Amino acid sequence: MKKGIGASQGYGIGQVVVIKEANLDFKTVTVSDVEAEKKRFQDALDVFMEKTQAMADDIKARIGEKEAEILEGHILMMQDPEMTGQIEGSIESECINAEAALSNVCDMFAQMFASIPDEMFQQRATDVNDIKTRMLMILLGEEETDISAVPAGTVLVATDLTPSMTAGINPANVVGILTEVGGKTSHSAILARALEIPAVLSIDNIVSTVTDGQRVIVDGTDGVVYLNPSNDTVETYIKKRVAYLNDKKLLEKFRGLPSQMASGEVVELVGNIGTPQEAVKVLECDGEGVGLFRTEFLFMDAISIPTEEEQFQAYKMAAETLADKPVIIRTLDIGGDKAIPYLGLETEENPFLGYRAVRFCLDRKEDIYKPQLRALLRASAFGKIRIMVPLVTCVEEIREVKAMVAEIKADLDAQGIAYDKDIKVGIMTETAASAVLADVLAKEADFFSIGTNDLTGYTMAVDRGNAKVAYLYSAYQPAVLRSIHRIIECGKKEGIMVGMCGEAAADPMLVPVLLAWGLDEFSVSPTSILATRKVMSQWTMEEAKEVADKVLTFATEAEVVEYLKSVAK
Ligand code: PEP
Ligand code: MG
Numbered sequence: 001m002k003k004g005i006g007a008s009q010g011y012g013i014g015q016v017v018v019i020k021e022a023n024l025d026f027k028t029v030t031v032s033d034v035e036a037e038k039k040r041f042q043d044a045l046d047v048f049m050e051k052t053q054a055m056a057d058d059i060k061a062r063i064g065e066k067e068a069e070i071l072e073g074h075i076l077m078m079q080d081p082e083m084t085g086q087i088e089g090s091i092e093s094e095c096i097n098a099e100a101a102l103s104n105v106c107d108m109f110a111q112m113f114a115s116i117p118d119e120m121f122q123q124r125a126t127d128v129n130d131i132k133t134r135m136l137m138i139l140l141g142e143e144e145t146d147i148s149a150v151p152a153g154t155v156l157v158a159t160d161l162t163p164s165m166t167a168g169i170n171p172a173n174v175v176g177i178l179t180e181v182g183g184k185t186s187h188s189a190i191l192a193r194a195l196e197i198p199a200v201l202s203i204d205n206i207v208s209t210v211t212d213g214q215r216v217i218v219d220g221t222d223g224v225v226y227l228n229p230s231n232d233t234v235e236t237y238i239k240k241r242v243a244y245l246n247d248k249k250l251l252e253k254f255r256g257l258p259s260q261m262a263s264g265e266v267v268e269l270v271g272n273i274g275t276p277q278e279a280v281k282v283l284e285c286d287g288e289g290v291g292l293f294r295t296e297f298l299f300m301d302a303i304s305i306p307t308e309e310e311q312f313q314a315y316k317m318a319a320e321t322l323a324d325k326p327v328i329i330r331t332l333d334i335g336g337d338k339a340i341p342y343l344g345l346e347t348e349e350n351p352f353l354g355y356r357a358v359r360f361c362l363d364r365k366e367d368i369y370k371p372q373l374r375a376l377l378r379a380s381a382f383g384k385i386r387i388m389v390p391l392v393t394c395v396e397e398i399r400e401v402k403a404m405v406a407e408i409k410a411d412l413d414a415q416g417i418a419y420d421k422d423i424k425v426g427i428m429t430e431t432a433a434s435a436v437l438a439d440v441l442a443k444e445a446d447f448f449s450i451g452t453n454d455l456t457g458y459t460m461a462v463d464r465g466n467a468k469v470a471y472l473y474s475a476y477q478p479a480v481l482r483s484i485h486r487i488i489e490c491g492k493k494e495g496i497m498v499g500m501c502g503e504a505a506a507d508p509m510l511v512p513v514l515l516a517w518g519l520d521e522f523s524v525s526p527t528s529i530l531a532t533r534k535v536m537s538q539w540t541m542e543e544a545k546e547v548a549d550k551v552l553t554f555a556t557e558a559e560v561v562e563y564l565k566s567v568a569k
Contacts, residue, residue: 001224001225001226001227002203002204002206002209002224002225002227003203003223003224004178004200004201004202004203004206004223004224004225005182005183005200005201005202005223006199006200006219006220006221006222006223006224007182007183007188007189007192007193007199007200007201007220007223008177008189008192008193008196008197008198008199008220009193009198009220009221009244010196010197010198010220010221010241010244010245011198011217011218011219011220011221011237011240011241011244012155012175012176012197012198012217012218012220012241013153013175013176013215013216013217013218013229013234013237013238013241014153014154014155014175014176014215014216014218015151015153015154015155015212015213015214015215015216016154016155016157016210016211016212016213016214016215016216017150017151017154017155017156017157017212018157018158018207018210018211018212019147019156019157019158019161019165021159022133022137022142022143022144023142024133024136024137024140024142026097026099026100026103026136026139026140028096028097028099028100029096029097029100030095030096031091031095031096031097032095034091034092034095037091037097037098038088038091038092038098040098040139041087041088041091041098041101041102041139044098044135044138044139045078045084045135047138048078048131048134048135048138049075049078049079051134051138052071052074052075052078052134053075055071055168056068056071056072056075059071063191063194063195064194064280064281065277065280066190066194066275066277066278066280066281067190067191067194069275069277070127070190070191073127073301074127074130074131077127077128077131078131080303082303083105083109086105087101087102087105088101090104090105098139099136099139099140102132102135102136102139103132103136106128106129106131106132106135107132109125109128110125110128110129110132111125112341113125113128116341118300119183120297120300120301121300122183124300124301126160126162126181126182129160129162130162133162146168147165147168147169147174148168148169148170150170150173150174151173152172152173153173153175154173154174154175155174155175155176155177155178155216155218156169156174156176156177156178157178157179157206157207157210158178158179158180158207159179159180159181159207160179160180160181160182160188161177161179161182161188161191161192162188169191169195169197171195171196171197174195174197175197175198175218176197176198176199176200176216176218176220177192177197177198177199177200177201177218178199178200178201178203178206178210178216178218178225179199179200179201179202179203179206180202180203180204180205180206180207181201181202182201182202183201183202188201189201192220193527198218198219198220198221199218199220200218200219200220200223200224200225203225206225209227210227214227214228215228215229216228216229217229217233217234217237219237219240221244250534251530251531251534252530254286254530254533254534254537255286255530256286257533257537259288259522259532259533259536260536260537261515261536261537261539261540261541261544262537262538262539262540263539263540263541263542265515265541267515267519267520267521267522267536268288268289268291268326268499268520268521268522269287269288269521269522269524269529269532269533269536270282270287270288270289270290270291270325270326270328270499270521270522270523270524271285271287271289271290271291271523271524271525271526271529272290272291272292272293272294272501272523272524272525272526273290273292273293273294273318273526274293274294274297275297275298275301275314276293276314276315276317276318276321277317278526279317279318279321279322279327280321281526282322282526282529283321283322284526285526285527285529285530286529286530286533287325287526287529288325289322289325289326289327289328289384290318290322290325290326290327290328290329290523291326291328291449291499291501291521291522291523291524292328292330292388292449292501292523293315293318293327293328293329293330294330294333295311295329295330295331295332295333295372296332296333296334298310298311298314299332299334299340299343300340302342303342304342305342305343305367305368305371307371308371308372308374308375308378309375311371311372311375311376312374312375312378312379314375315329315375315376315379315385316378316379316382316383318379318383319379319380319382319383319384319385320382320383322383322384323383324383324384325384326384326386327383327384327385327386328385328386328387328388328426328447328449328499328501328523329376329385329386329387329388330388330389330390330428331358331361331369331372331373331376331387331388331389331390331401332357332360332361332368332369332372333356333357333390333391334356334357334360335351335354335355335356335357335359335360345360352457352458352463356391357390357391358389358390358391358392358397358401359391359397362397362400362401365404369404370404370408373387373401373404373405373408374408374411374412376423377405377408377409377412377419377420377423378412378417378418378419380419380420380423381418381419381420384420385420385423386423386424386425386426386446386447387401387405387423387424387425387426388425388426388427388428388447388449389401389425389426389427389428390428390430390451391428391430391431391454392427392428392429392431392434392441393431393433393434393437394433394437395437395440395441395444398425398427398441398444398445399444401425402425402444405423405425409421424446424447425445425446426445426446426447426448426449426496426497427441427444427445427447427448427449428448428449428450428451428501429441429448429449429450429451429455429487430450430451430452430453430454430455430458430502431454431455431458432455432458432459432483434487435455435459435483435484435486435487436486438486438487438489438490438491439490439493439494441490442490442491442493442494442496443494445496446496446497447491447496447497447498447499448487448491448496448497448498448499449498449499449500449501449521449523450484450487450488450498450499450500450501450502450504450519451500451501451502452475452480452484452500452502452503452504452505453502453503454502455480455483455484455502456473456474456475456477456480456502456504457473459477459479459480459483460472460473460474460477460479460480474557475502475503475504475507475510476509476510476557476560476561476564477557477560478552478554478555478556478557478560481513481551481552481560482552484500484504484514484517485517485552488514488517488518488519489517489518492518497520497521498518498519498520498521499519499520499521499522499523500514500519500521500522500523501523505519505522505523505524505532506522506524506525506528506531506532508531508532508535508568508569509561509564509565509568510564511532511535511536511539512535512539512543512544512547512548513544513547513548513551513564515536515539515541515544516541516544516545516547516548516549517548535569538569539569547563547564547567550563551563551564
């Protein structure tokens with residue numbers, strides 16, 4: 001058995017097909033005719049664009065718009081004069097062949113992205129490497145791997161499954177994916193989930209460990225893989241697979257139903273998204289709106305600050321997709337560990353306690369915050385947009401944001417530009433301070449949304465990335481539960497909506513507790529919407545209240561977990 005990261009749920013039993021790497025060796029040579037070499041690069045680029053567009057169109061037709069975006073991103077990168085200009089410049093100034101120039105420039109960009117400790121940027125490094133590989137293949141006349149031709153029952157094994165490789169996957173033939181690199185949010189994971197193929201990523205040396213035709217079991221739910229499994233293990237997994245597929249089918253009966261408890265209480269069940277295109281996924285998964293649009297992805301995916309107009313188009317697209325359903329858009333939550341090269345942020349000793357989110361935005365009003373707030377207000381004319389402010393720790397911050405919103409509204413009025421005059425401005429309650437101060441903040445905010453991912457870290461004073469203290473990072477910790485309880489209570493007292501957009505909102509053990517405490521809105525990843533609706537339907541308010549009252553009486557996390565497990569349905 002080998003362990004990795006379970007990036008796409010489900011169980012697959014099949015035979016290995018190792019995706020071989022093409023031979024991309026080349027020598028750096030001096031060229032005498034620089035113009036001819038630049039033309040050779042341009043011709044290869046034309047082929048690359050054409051092939052990539054064809055693959056993107058194919059993915060769009062077979063899988064979905066969002067998935068095609070990854071390849072469209074490759075086209076955008078290669079349309080960017082920043083990148084191609086440097087390659088041509090290098091051919092010209094160094095008089096070297098196109099392969100060498102391309103390779104040097106791509107390596108430089110990949111290294112730059114890879115040096116940023118954020119999964120999003122690591123992914124961009126993977127994208128650049130994918131582009132480099134495919135451009136080199138074209139320049140060197142190498143054939144691309146044809147994944148569409150693998151036989152039924154195939155488990156694909158590769159160092160990294162690049163988006164361009166994934167384009168050819170036929171889900172009828174591929175029952176599992178194993179790679180050596182990638183995480184839950186890598187593009188291969190996104191595609192695997194969209195295709196509903198179980199995938200385990202980041203398995204050490206898997207490519208050299210397996211051989212073609214070898215039997216393996218892929219457990220994408222627990223992130224493990226069994227090589228040459230015994231017949232007993234295969235039997236167990238066949239049963240697990242059948243049960244998993246049945247459960248999934250059963251969830252379908254919750255499609256189109258209200259998000260309702262067994263005793264009739266209705267709440268809002270909405271989705272978390274990172275791009276405007278994902279709004280479509282929320283609708284596909286039967287979400288009732290968007291409870292968190294993480295706008296930092298718009299900034300991370302660009303090479304300079306997205307303009308007000310670009311942001312306006314993105315927010316408008318999300319609002320229009322959701323039509324009359326609410327879309328909560330969080331203003332830029334960047335800084336600290338989530339650095340963006342063009343923002344020029346300095347490395348900090350304690351990034352999670354530093355210059356990030358609303359603190360950063362209020363310090364960069366002119367070039368960052370005003371354009372974003374203006375774009376949000378303009379887009380509010382096209383749907384039901386709500387503005388959410390991350391990492392609030394004191395009243396001054398929310399007051400300052402509201403003052404800015406009022407000022408921008410006045411400007412828009414003066415210019416005759418439409419916007420939602422009653423747009424709501426809420427607080428993401430995700431710091432220890434915001435929990436303690438929830439009674440005061442509730443008087444200033446139009447709504448709360450509890451960000452349990454950060455609230456857990458800040459309440460427990462624990463860095464998620466530090467394995468030595470990871471045992472403290474739990475939303476079941478009595479201190480975290482009390483904070484959540486207090487935030488909901490304070491919000492309700494002031495009559496504002498209280499939602500939750502952290503991972504805890506989709507936790508089946510916590511859902512009844514949150515319902516009983518009066519949480520109004522649950523924002524979860526789109527694929528968890530139906531499962532969460534099912535959990536809600538299994539509880540009456542009376543039963544949930546009993547659990548919720550009891551949960552606050554425990555002194556330790558272990559007792560909380562043991563109790564919630566014992567009453568889980
Ligand atoms: C949170 O902190 O709970 C949250 C939803 O935001 P993020 O995970 O983007 O920090
Ligand atoms: Mg957060």
